[in-house]
Amino acid sequence: MKKWLAIGMSTMLFGSALAGCSSGEEKTAGKETSGTKNEKVEVTLAGWGGNPTEQKLLQQTLDEFQKKYPNIKVKYEVISDQYMDVIKTRLVGGEGPDVFYLDAFEAPALIKTGALEPLDKYVTDDFDINDFEKPLLDAFKGEDGKIYGFPKDYSTLALFYNKKMFEEAGVEVPKTWDELREVAKKLTKGTQVYGFGVAPELARLYYIAESKGGKVVTDNKASFADPKVVEALQPIVDMHVKDKSAAQPSEVGANWGGEMFGQGKAAMVIEGNWAIPFLKDTFPNLEYGTAEIPTINGKKATMAYTVAYVMNKNSQKKEAAWKLISFLTGKEGMKIWTSKGLALPTRKSVAAELGFDKDPLRAPIVAGASYATVWQNGTNLPIITNNFNNQFVSAFLGQRPLADALKEAQETANKEIEGNK
Amino acid sequence: MRKKAWREAGTGYLLLSPTLFVLLLFIIGPILFAIFLAFHKVQLLGTTTFEFVGFDNFKRMTGDLRAKIALWNTVKYVVLVVPCQTMLALVLAATLNAGLKGQKFFRIVYFLPTLTSSAVLTLIFMWMYNQNGLINHLLQAVGLPTYNWLGDPKVALNAIMVMNIWSTAPFFMVIYLAALQDIPDSLYEAAELDGANAIQKFWYVTVPYLRPVTSFVVIMGLIGTFQLFDQSYIFSAGSGGPNNSTLTVVLLIYQYAFKTLGTMGYAAALAFALAIIILIATLVQRRFSKEESLY
Numbered sequence: 146m147k148k149w150l151a152i153g154m155s156t157m158l159f160g161s162a163l164a165g166c167s168s169g170e171e172k173t174a175g176k177e178t179s180g181t182k183n184e185k186v187e188v189t190l191a192g193w194g195g196n197p198t199e200q201k202l203l204q205q206t207l208d209e210f211q212k213k214y215p216n217i218k219v220k221y222e223v224i225s226d227q228y229m230d231v232i233k234t235r236l237v238g239g240e241g242p243d244v245f246y247l248d249a250f251e252a253p254a255l256i257k258t259g260a261l262e263p264l265d266k267y268v269t270d271d272f273d274i275n276d277f278e279k280p281l282l283d284a285f286k287g288e289d290g291k292i293y294g295f296p297k298d299y300s301t302l303a304l305f306y307n308k309k310m311f312e313e314a315g316v317e318v319p320k321t322w323d324e325l326r327e328v329a330k331k332l333t334k335g336t337q338v339y340g341f342g343v344a345p346e347l348a349r350l351y352y353i354a355e356s357k358g359g360k361v362v363t364d365n366k367a368s369f370a371d372p373k374v375v376e377a378l379q380p381i382v383d384m385h386v387k388d389k390s391a392a393q394p395s396e397v398g399a400n401w402g403g404e405m406f407g408q409g410k411a412a413m414v415i416e417g418n419w420a421i422p423f424l425k426d427t428f429p430n431l432e433y434g435t436a437e438i439p440t441i442n443g444k445k446a447t448m449a450y451t452v453a454y455v456m457n458k459n460s461q462k463k464e465a466a467w468k469l470i471s472f473l474t475g476k477e478g479m480k481i482w483t484s485k486g487l488a489l490p491t492r493k494s495v496a497a498e499l500g501f502d503k504d505p506l507r508a509p510i511v512a513g514a515s516y517a518t519v520w521q522n523g524t525n526l527p528i529i530t531n532n533f534n535n536q537f538v539s540a541f542l543g544q545r546p547l548a549d550a551l552k553e554a555q556e557t558a559n560k561e562i563e564g565n566k
Numbered sequence: 567m568r569k570k571a572w573r574e575a576g577t578g579y580l581l582l583s584p585t586l587f588v589l590l591l592f593i594i595g596p597i598l599f600a601i602f603l604a605f606h607k608v609q610l611l612g613t614t615t616f617e618f619v620g621f622d623n624f625k626r627m628t629g630d631l632r633a634k635i636a637l638w639n640t641v642k643y644v645v646l647v648v649p650c651q652t653m654l655a656l657v658l659a660a661t662l663n664a665g666l667k668g669q670k671f672f673r674i675v676y677f678l679p680t681l682t683s684s685a686v687l688t689l690i691f692m693w694m695y696n697q698n699g700l701i702n703h704l705l706q707a708v709g710l711p712t713y714n715w716l717g718d719p720k721v722a723l724n725a726i727m728v729m730n731i732w733s734t735a736p737f738f739m740v741i742y743l744a745a746l747q748d749i750p751d752s753l754y755e756a757a758e759l760d761g762a763n764a765i766q767k768f769w770y771v772t773v774p775y776l777r778p779v780t781s782f783v784v785i786m787g788l789i790g791t792f793q794l795f796d797q798s799y800i801f802s803a804g805s806g807g808p809n810n811s812t813l814t815v816v817l818l819i820y821q822y823a824f825k826t827l828g829t830m831g832y833a834a835a836l837a838f839a840l841a842i843i844i845l846i847a848t849l850v851q852r853r854f855s856k857e858e859s860l861y
Contacts, residue, residue: 227804229825230804230824230825231715232828233611233824234824236611237611254827255827258609258611258612258613258827258828259611259612259613260611260612312715333669344834352738393717395697395714395716396695396697396714396717397697397698398696398698398699458612480584525670527825527826531805534805534807535805535806535807535808535809535810536809538717538719538808538809539719539808539809540808542717542718542808544719544720544809556631557631557632558631560628560629560631561632561826564626564629564630564832565826565828565829
């Protein structure tokens, strides 16, 4: 009796396991057949989520697309955390989305693997490729000169300052980096309010690091221990360690600069376009202004961050995927997507039409585009950045001299790069 | 006769087959594949390639500064956390077994941390460790210095240690508690007749009697602490920072496997090395306790 019971149980378990498998197969089979022409095609689009306003705007753009191409259905998937890890793993497993976001920073390495579809052959004259800002488009060109993605939007960095605190301290908006340092001292009130909120990361310091003629990356290897780079970064460390007028967001319990600024714990931060809608939603009463980043050695400098739509090389529905990309980065789609100013358009014609250069808060950010450095440099930048960030923090906290920290970080990074070859 | 034995074995394996199938597919297969990966340079993305490189991946470890830091952090963590959590578990169990009033209530309260998912615990602790958070306020109230728990490389790993000792000790406490119920009262009575006080009873009766359980608790603790990943991953948002202070071996394996492209083989080699380190640590522990009665 017991024996039969056991057999019955195990067959049941085994049966249910098999049932699980077969339903999985059905799903994948369904996906493949939907690629034929007359049926409705489903294209998957993956991206990181934004704030609710952003999500709504993207949905609006996608609705418009589906109205124009009724037999293409867009399935939008949000990957909210560790975006690149998830995307890479899914691409390896053959379950990658057809179209997805790609940050310029990660682009060279991913293009080199051959996981992306070159888009040149799809481009028509209508698409008007020359309309894109050239540096932003170049960020998604492979070593072979082909284009692997079209930038959907961008932002540069600008100085955000708290008007009330500036008035109380009786100071002017700084025009040079030396002025900024002096002003920050006057704005600081102990550990309650810091003059300057700073993110000790390479992504935000790259333009400062290179301002004295040194190079962070040379021949796809780290070279940031260069004395010129150390000299350029030293003032940031000194502001924290000596002047006590600068702090990173985590020191005051904020997650990022925008939050620190909004909570009134920093009188100045250097942030991008993304902070404007955030401040409007979360801290509507905050009176603040923006200005171009203070000059270093009399030269203007800032960073530009851009993200593109790219196509999976193993996509079964490339025609439909291209239609989606060309709509989203085309004049019509980009105009809807950037209409609220959450992100800035990468097409000159759209930018001219929307006129963000006349918006008082966004004008400094738009102005930065002409002299910005695009946040990208070869396939090894992620490794270099990781090592830089790790060691720079210890110098920023005053635990060791900056030159030593950067030297060690550079050696570690280059060893890692060497090992990956 | 032989035939019958074969048939019986056949039925046995038939009944085992679902389990065997699952074991082969999800445990033995992946182990073999990981060993295979450890000897290859693997590029999974785009065009998948496996290139045999012999012991290159293992040689690379010797020159990898981050691997050394990760191993050092992990060893520091193991050496501090395992004894602390074992002792805390024993003390908690002993107090709960002493027959105090309301001990059932305390048993539940003590056990609660173990029931919470470690990811949630970490997030809650990150709030408390915040510069303006609860822990710093408490320290300030009693006149102790405050720390930048999350941002300062000197204390970040300690912050994780404190949290982990607090959350895993109750689990081992339950194991100790079960073993304590097993100690015959006659031993205590005999000790009393010999004039032993409470501390002597604990030290000469309870502790020796619990040795096999202690051995088990230490081995499980060793394995668990060597595999520290989720807490340091959440603390540092996957980077192992600040200044590599929360970088553990498993976190490094994760970074090489999923963050940098084309280093899956090296990650597998690191995982293999970690398995050997855990094996050695366990063997050493067994040699120390000389206790082989249970497993």
